[in-house]
Amino acid sequence: MEELIKYGEKFFDELEIVTYKAKDVSVDIELNEISMAATRTDVITIIRGIKDKRIGISIVDTIDKEEVKKAIEQAAKMAKLNNPDEKWVSLPEPGKYREQPEPNEELREVSPDILVEMAIKGIKIAREKDEHVTVAGGSIATSWVETWIGNSHGIDVIQRFGNAYAFFELVGRKEGIVTPGIFEFDAKDNLALDVEGTVEKALQKVQWAYKVKEAKNEEVPIILGPWAIAGLFAYTLFPAFSGERLVKKTTPLADKVGEKIASDVITIYDDPFHELSLAKVIADGEGVPTRRYELINNGEFKGFIWDNYWAKIYGTESTGHGHRDFRGGGVSIGLNTPIIENGKRSLEEIIGEIKHGYFVDGVQGAHSSNPDNGNFAVTANPAYLIEDGEIVGASVFLIAGNIYELLKQASEVSKEQTVMPVMYTVITPYIKFENVKIAGKK
Template identity: 65%
Template structure:
């Protein structure tokens, strides 16, 4: 890479070369059968060069030296065509990195056959549990990634890692009733996926869903599950932590650092080194060292996260949150492993303490939430009615409001946490809210 950096310096004032290699293994389940299995491998090299504050980016599906040289020349042509970015300061300098977490190479080498066997086992277990179940969908897989980030300021950092996941979607058909598709999942840094527990948990939800209860418009206690928490907050709240939005003044959190914005029970941070993290990266996509970044601590907003560009525009330092879009090669601001700190009560106890309320397993429409003000309108589906401390059946209702009001209505958080691999990576518990306004359907 040293030779390629020197070659690129003939054209650019500054140069960054980022090489990514990914291997994805996966299987899909459709209607009680394993439908497809696949292995996908790809290598991408992204060139980002700066000449007189003009930025040029080029992407090539190769790590071949001569191909990268051609990409450098192409990036230079792009830079000459672009207008200068007067906000540009510089690429980042090298930093001090933590020791990488030791990760088993079994994820890197796993065959699709492993997940075919898992899927076959899960289908068999589900159909044995209830003859009225249909395994509507599901799947499993593993991703292994390697990255090398180098730049003309001396950054040179390599890292690798991967994780695995499995999910199952069931539909129940009994006495003329057909339940909606209900799913459950597991995700781990290794291959020790708990398929039996996935089947057990999703089967229980489907059995609850056989009994359909009508919802009503009211204010009630609501327990929101990890998948629903992650989907809502990923769209309504988490974007507000971006330093870019702070510079552009499009975040509701502007000028609110060290102010209380949520229940004191709520603590949220980004931590790639958390024990459950699926992305224990030591550097971001610009080669800046990663770290634990506190976002909300005991209800108090602690600060924004930054990539190199927006940090220097604002006059602060990067928090190691630069993330690259491999389609465009551009760098944005993102998270590695968002963690919502666990609470003190078991989920079963939270349910048992509710005389009347709801357990929400999923939200539809969370993607339409507005991060500029925190407003949201979602459908709770599947949701379950709680009466006298027991789940009595499934229901559906609308839930709308403002996420900043909602996070002030937290009255308890579960001890249990779950890894969500589908909204970036999030580690979330079940969260109990009071006085939530719902609209029955």
């Protein structure tokens, strides 16, 4: 690749080349049967060159040297056609990287047969333990990724990682009751997926959902589960951490560094080296080193995240949060692996102390939230009624509010943490919130 960088310097003031190779193996489930098994491979090379502040990008689906040279020439032609970006400063410089853990090589050459066996096992467990249950959907999948990032300033980073997940959606039909889709998920950076445990947790929720309980308008304690937290935070909270939004004045956190924006029980940091992380990467999409980065510490907002471009515009340094778009070739700001720190007590213990409240397993409509101010309105579904410390049935209701007000109502986080690959791979406990206004649906 050094030869290609030198070739590109004939055309550009500075140049970046990124190669991406991925192999995905998946088995899909639909209505109690295997609907499809597939293996997909992707090979992409991205050229990003800058000449007189004019940026040219070219993408080819190969790593062949001669084809990449042609792509460099094409990027040079594109740069001449583009207007100069007067805000452009430079590509990033090399940094100090952590030692990358050895990935699980078993994930490199996974046979679809192994995943089919897991899927069949999950379907069988669900059907044998509850004849009224349909495995409406799901998938078992693995991914293996190899990337190389190099630029004309000396960045030269190779990364390899793999992960796997098992996902099941169950629907129960019993005595005229049809439950909502009940989701359960397990994800790891190895093949040791807990298919049985995942299905059994979903089956327990189906049993709760058979008993429909009408919700009313009231203020109650609620517990948000990992699925609900990952979805809600991804659209209301996490975008506000972006330095680009700070520059553009579209984040409500602009003047909040060092201030309390959540209760003391909320600590959030970003670290792809967390033991539960699915991609223990040493560098972001531009080759800038990743690190543990605090976002909220005991309720106090600690700072924004940056990629190289917006950091230099603002006069600071990249925090290792440049995310590569492998379709368009550009870079945007994004979290690597946000982690919500866990607590000391189990979910069971937390539920056991609630006289009347709800456990919200999932939310619908989070994508329509407003990250510019944190306002949201979602449907809690599935949600489960808690009476005298026990879950007694399922409900559906509306929650509308502001994410920062909600964060200040957080009273406890569970010791359990779950990996949730949503927009980001979020590692989160269950979180209890006090005095949350809900609106029952009739």
